[in-house]
Amino acid sequence: MSTTATDTAPATPAETGQGSKFSFGVLQFPGSNSDQDCVNAIEVLGHEAHYVWHKDDQLGHLDAVLVPGGFSYGDYLRAGAIARFSPVMQSLAEFANNGGWVLGICNGFQILCEAGLLPGALIRNRSLQFRSEFVHLATVNHGTPFTRAIPEGALMRVPVAHGEGCYFADETTLSEMEANGQILWQYATADGKVEDHANPNGSVRHIAGICNANKNVAALMPHPERACQGLIGSDDGQWIFRSLIEHMSAKA
Amino acid sequence: MSEPKITPELIRQHNLTDEEYQLILEQIGREPNMTELGIFSVMWSEHCSYKNTRPLLKGFPTRTPKVLVPAGEENAGIIDIGDGLAVAFKIESHNHPSAVEPFQGATTGVGGIIRDIFTMGARPICAVNSLRFGKLDSAEVRRLFRGVVAGIGHYGNCFGIPTVAGEVYFDECYEGNPLVNAFCLGVLRHEQIARGAAKGVGNPVFYVGPATGRDGLAGAAFASQDLTEESAEQQRGAVQVGDPFMEKLCMEACLELLATGAVAGIQDMGAAGLTCSTCETAARGGTGIEIELDKVPQRGPGMSPYEIMLSESQERMLIIVHKGREDEVKRIFDKWDLPWAEIGHVTDTGQMVVKHHGEIVADLPAAKLADEAPIYHREAAEPAYLKETRAFDLNSIPDTEDPVTDLNALMAWPTIASKNWVYRQYDYTVRNGTIVHPGSDAAVVRVKADSLPLLPDDAPNRNEPVSEKYLAMSVDGNGSYVYLDPYEGGKIAVAEAARNLACSGAVPLGTTDNLNFGNPHNPELFWQLKEAVRGLADACSHFEAPVTGGNVSLYNQNPKGAIDPTPTVAMVGLIEDPAHITTQWFKNEGDLILLLGDPVDKGDVFQGLGGSAYLKVKHQLKKGLPPRCDLSKEKSLHDALRGWIAQGVVHSAHDCSEGGLAVALAESCISREKARHTSELIGADIHLKEVPGSRLDALLFGEIQGRIVISISPVYLGKVLGQAEILGLPVEQIGTVGGQRLSIKVGERSFEWGLESLHDSWFNTIDRMMQD
Amino acid sequence: MKAKIIITPKKAVLDPQGKAVLNALEHMGYEGVQDVHVGRFLELELDGDRAALEPKIEEACHRLLSNPVIEDYRIEWED
Amino acid sequence: MKAKIIITPKKAVLDPQGKAVLNALEHMGYEGVQDVHVGRFLELELDGDRAALEPKIEEACHRLLSNPVIEDYRIEWED
Numbered sequence A: 001m002s003t004t005a006t007d008t009a010p011a012t013p014a015e016t017g018q019g020s021k022f023s024f025g026v027l028q029f030p031g032s033n034s035d036q037d038c039v040n041a042i043e044v045l046g047h048e049a050h051y052v053w054h055k056d057d058q059l060g061h062l063d064a065v066l067v068p069g070g071f072s073y074g075d076y077l078r079a080g081a082i083a084r085f086s087p088v089m090q091s092l093a094e095f096a097n098n099g100g101w102v103l104g105i106c107n108g109f110q111i112l113c114e115a116g117l118l119p120g121a122l123i124r125n126r127s128l129q130f131r132s133e134f135v136h137l138a139t140v141n142h143g144t145p146f147t148r149a150i151p152e153g154a155l156m157r158v159p160v161a162h163g164e165g166c167y168f169a170d171e172t173t174l175s176e177m178e179a180n181g182q183i184l185w186q187y188a189t190a191d192g193k194v195e196d197h198a199n200p201n202g203s204v205r206h207i208a209g210i211c212n213a214n215k216n217v218a219a220l221m222p223h224p225e226r227a228c229q230g231l232i233g234s235d236d237g238q239w240i241f242r243s244l245i246e247h248m249s250a251k252a
Numbered sequence B: 001m002s003e004p005k006i007t008p009e010l011i012r013q014h015n016l017t018d019e020e021y022q023l024i025l026e027q028i029g030r031e032p033n034m035t036e037l038g039i040f041s042v043m044w045s046e047h048c049s050y051k052n053t054r055p056l057l058k059g060f061p062t063r064t065p066k067v068l069v070p071a072g073e074e075n076a077g078i079i080d081i082g083d084g085l086a087v088a089f090k091i092e093s094h095n096h097p098s099a100v101e102p103f104q105g106a107t108t109g110v111g112g113i114i115r116d117i118f119t120m121g122a123r124p125i126c127a128v129n130s131l132r133f134g135k136l137d138s139a140e141v142r143r144l145f146r147g148v149v150a151g152i153g154h155y156g157n158c159f160g161i162p163t164v165a166g167e168v169y170f171d172e173c174y175e176g177n178p179l180v181n182a183f184c185l186g187v188l189r190h191e192q193i194a195r196g197a198a199k200g201v202g203n204p205v206f207y208v209g210p211a212t213g214r215d216g217l218a219g220a221a222f223a224s225q226d227l228t229e230e231s232a233e234q235q236r237g238a239v240q241v242g243d244p245f246m247e248k249l250c251m252e253a254c255l256e257l258l259a260t261g262a263v264a265g266i267q268d269m270g271a272a273g274l275t276c277s278t279c280e281t282a283a284r285g286g287t288g289i290e291i292e293l294d295k296v297p298q299r300g301p302g303m304s305p306y307e308i309m310l311s312e313s314q315e316r317m318l319i320i321v322h323k324g325r326e327d328e329v330k331r332i333f334d335k336w337d338l339p340w341a342e343i344g345h346v347t348d349t350g351q352m353v354v355k356h357h358g359e360i361v362a363d364l365p366a367a368k369l370a371d372e373a374p375i376y377h378r379e380a381a382e383p384a385y386l387k388e389t390r391a392f393d394l395n396s397i398p399d400t401e402d403p404v405t406d407l408n409a410l411m412a413w414p415t416i417a418s419k420n421w422v423y424r425q426y427d428y429t430v431r432n433g434t435i436v437h438p439g440s441d442a443a444v445v446r447v448k449a450d451s452l453p454l455l456p457d458d459a460p461n462r463n464e465p466v467s468e469k470y471l472a473m474s475v476d477g478n479g480s481y482v483y484l485d486p487y488e489g490g491k492i493a494v495a496e497a498a499r500n501l502a503c504s505g506a507v508p509l510g511t512t513d514n515l516n517f518g519n520p521h522n523p524e525l526f527w528q529l530k531e532a533v534r535g536l537a538d539a540c541s542h543f544e545a546p547v548t549g550g551n552v553s554l555y556n557q558n559p560k561g562a563i564d565p566t567p568t569v570a571m572v573g574l575i576e577d578p579a580h581i582t583t584q585w586f587k588n589e590g591d592l593i594l595l596l597g598d599p600v601d602k603g604d605v606f607q608g609l610g611g612s613a614y615l616k617v618k619h620q621l622k623k624g625l626p627p628r629c630d631l632s633k634e635k636s637l638h639d640a641l642r643g644w645i646a647q648g649v650v651h652s653a654h655d656c657s658e659g660g661l662a663v664a665l666a667e668s669c670i671s672r673e674k675a676r677h678t679s680e681l682i683g684a685d686i687h688l689k690e691v692p693g694s695r696l697d698a699l700l701f702g703e704i705q706g707r708i709v710i711s712i713s714p715v716y717l718g719k720v721l722g723q724a725e726i727l728g729l730p731v732e733q734i735g736t737v738g739g740q741r742l743s744i745k746v747g748e749r750s751f752e753w754g755l756e757s758l759h760d761s762w763f764n765t766i767d768r769m770m771q772d
Numbered sequence C, D: 001m002k003a004k005i006i007i008t009p010k011k012a013v014l015d016p017q018g019k020a021v022l023n024a025l026e027h028m029g030y031e032g033v034q035d036v037h038v039g040r041f042l043e044l045e046l047d048g049d050r051a052a053l054e055p056k057i058e059e060a061c062h063r064l065l066s067n068p069v070i071e072d073y074r075i076e077w078e079d
């Protein structure tokens, strides 16, 4: 029962006839720290990125929104727990419900789960330590706006940097997600095997990233935005942003 | 709430001598009250006044045309990196707090040094750390190690600064007294340099950041009974807890405020918090300052003036604002939801005046407090132990019979083993600037437009493109060498840092150092300090790497005695062209391996074994003469290497340090980490000539200085050897890259190591030891 | 008045901290410990009418203080 | 038998977590909350003689489970 995102995804502002340069919003919470990296990545790809302050509530003019990594509100209580109540998150829920494209990265993933825009939750790494290292990502479903440009079978080498990246959802939810093609990326070894050894945090089913049932909201723990230039170690992360741009162009 | 009477006992508890107390009486012409005594005691502590080390530090080279702000003038020195850009960097210790509470001690150490950097108006872009612990087989040492690393990680990760390099040594001399030195580097435009001076009489003084609590009061070693009614525990003060989230906001707000031009002066509240920041800014501004403590945000009720003035609560800043522009402070700090308070103003009296409940509780001459602390020329005497360690005869130990086992043991020795257990807990990719990650000789980061602090909205250069810059950094300091020969050891610490930079392709810009030593009242320990500083100074001059600042941490001892004298040296260098960035691992099958520098010292074939890792691991000895350091040879070696790198010849460069040539070769084969559990291993076939009179252990594991292993494409061999001959540099082809083994032939003898097992013992030893 | 809130991981959720503490205790020779669960403890100092506060604090627990996907909570009141 | 251990930051020690939760509750419009302290909760499932276990668990709290430099703990027993 797999449908491609292009069939199901509702209209976005990009459809209303903007040029081919897309405008990305990058949310800024107190404690966000990969916000600059997101802007940097989008600019490397030749598109526009704008910061959106957590007290703002205007997102309508944007083509897509990135929820960046960091430690919003110090990650006190639970990662992402406090950020989800900021004004911009109310608007983001609306934006997403209207079919806007949203990509959460690291802390952004945690926030989107806390906000209920994505299923499941992220808990402490099983090592109980922060993990900073490059990992390989295998793409599970190539048929979404976030994965369509990723070459079939290609592994992406991208860094992780998190202390609470262990994805959890109950079995029922997981089966549903699997059936819907909502599991987008899994941790893999250098030769593409999805197995425990490759998993930096203990996530169930080695999940690194997922999307919602509508396939317009996705998130992952690794940092594709920190892997968009060979000079800093890898440009594999570009594939995710390219997917979205390609998808938005096709819709435009 | 009456203040206690000043008694000799109280004076002693404040670590002030009778002479110092007399000097206080002379300076202020009356008896100080309790608060004033506290203020003097912290301002005249070694930490703030450098009273024991100032005369020594004068020997450091501090100026070159590139130095924009020299050492000692502000919170950190600043160096020009061209195109209107500059870097601010500094190292600082948090040894004692980390011994008490490793996690919080380390976090607050990182927080403190980051504040020093953004106080200069710079945006911090990376952090580095230098750590020393006792031996890892002790559970207590593991607890400290685990806590410190987690703390450094926590602060940097949350703040959002990549921790890109560092070093860790384990030696029993650090048992009970770990060293935690944290370094931070920031970047800014020349016109963005901020000053910590209270300028402009009448200008308001703001306090920004979280409320003041009784944090860190224990440092003042004070226990008076009737100061407050609180519990004894609270009087002693609480361990400082770092809040990286708060500091991140504080930095963003400060940089935003600095961009408005409303700031006349800015100073962080570090050691001795409000005391130090008020009197230092007044002293620098040639002004006075008056503050009202009732306006200072306080975490609990009933804090005394003494406590408020001496609190070391973290993440607080003092900002002097041009009169009439107060609203900008309020607007920006409200935007970031940060507490602020206007607590006083700049005066023309030269006095630091502190009021509480309408009464003056301190009225002291600011400049005298800040700049006229007593200076001591301590007595120095060559330590007696040196006679014995120097007399050690290497002939008394047999040569190695089993280099295969010995190299395995060295690779698995925690000081040499990979520190991935450490840096995998540090976010080193945030800010999209890290080009060479931890794991090579030096880290390399780039400076790009978003590395810089904000510009004012109307700045003419606001939309000008920024040309990317590449900075390399390394921190080094082998305490055993310094213990065995403080002067040579000091030189080597600097030479090794410079060599690591050269291996990455960088030219040194400047140095910052942390002097971790024992009690300066002990003439032998002071001699160590004096000699080491002389060595550091000579070497820094030689490499044209001026000292831009640093930190002194004395009284590092455990019940068994002082730590090995440990200056840690962090050096920063510049790489002009990203194509020149070089890493330490072998890359291509068929590349030739060259050794730059002599395999052994022909004059003294044992040289390099004294003080070596090999001697410690195999013979449990910390003895002998450590290696000599020939500064001019080193310098020409680095210059030549950079020349070859610039010509595009060099595929890898790795210096020989702990463990000597064999360890350097092994690391070049196995240290390339591609991803989690994915290292790239590549073999090497080495053939070394036997040196007459030399021994195998000296050749393989000796640590003589000035040696670098490089790999090049075969087509360049003639070119390199030819140029080396012209330069008079010893360079030899010693092997080729390739295969799945490391094989070393020495004359007729041949030794082999499988890469998998070499890698396993090097890469996983610390991880395995920490699994408990 | 105080509300003491104890938040624990749901049974089905991995509790690596509990495991780590259990191992450490065993390692250090403490016997008799069968299992360990690690959670969070929050103490709220409150002012006002308890009857009015109770439903609010319940709500806060559900919305903010705990994450129902992975955690259970319980509240103890103290005057 | 269960030992429930509640570990809280010492009074004089900064509790940034508590502050953050307090601010969040205020922002969300929950009134009447004066202060928040955030600590840890441990539940030990035990087997054996309580009198013998008590001093051991006390010791474990001091040595391992809490950090006496910055935290206080208390133990509640349940049969």
Ligand SMILES: Nc1ncnc2c1ncn2[C@@H]1O[C@H](COP(=O)(O)OP(=O)(O)O)[C@@H](O)[C@H]1O
Pocket: B129, B130, B131, B163, B164, B165, B166, B167, B168, B416, B419, B422, B423, B426, B437, B438, B439, B440, B441, B442, B443, B474, B475, B476, B500, B657, B658
């Ligand atoms: N505490 C640490 N934090 C970050 N990186 C570290 C730490 N300790 C060691 N490293 C990294 O591991 C590598 C090897 O360190 P070291 O053995 O000290 O190198 P060298 O002998 O060349 O100075 C370097 O890249 C260094 O930056």
Ligand SMILES: [Mg+2]
Pocket: B441, B500, B654, B655, B656, B657
């Ligand atoms: Mg090196």
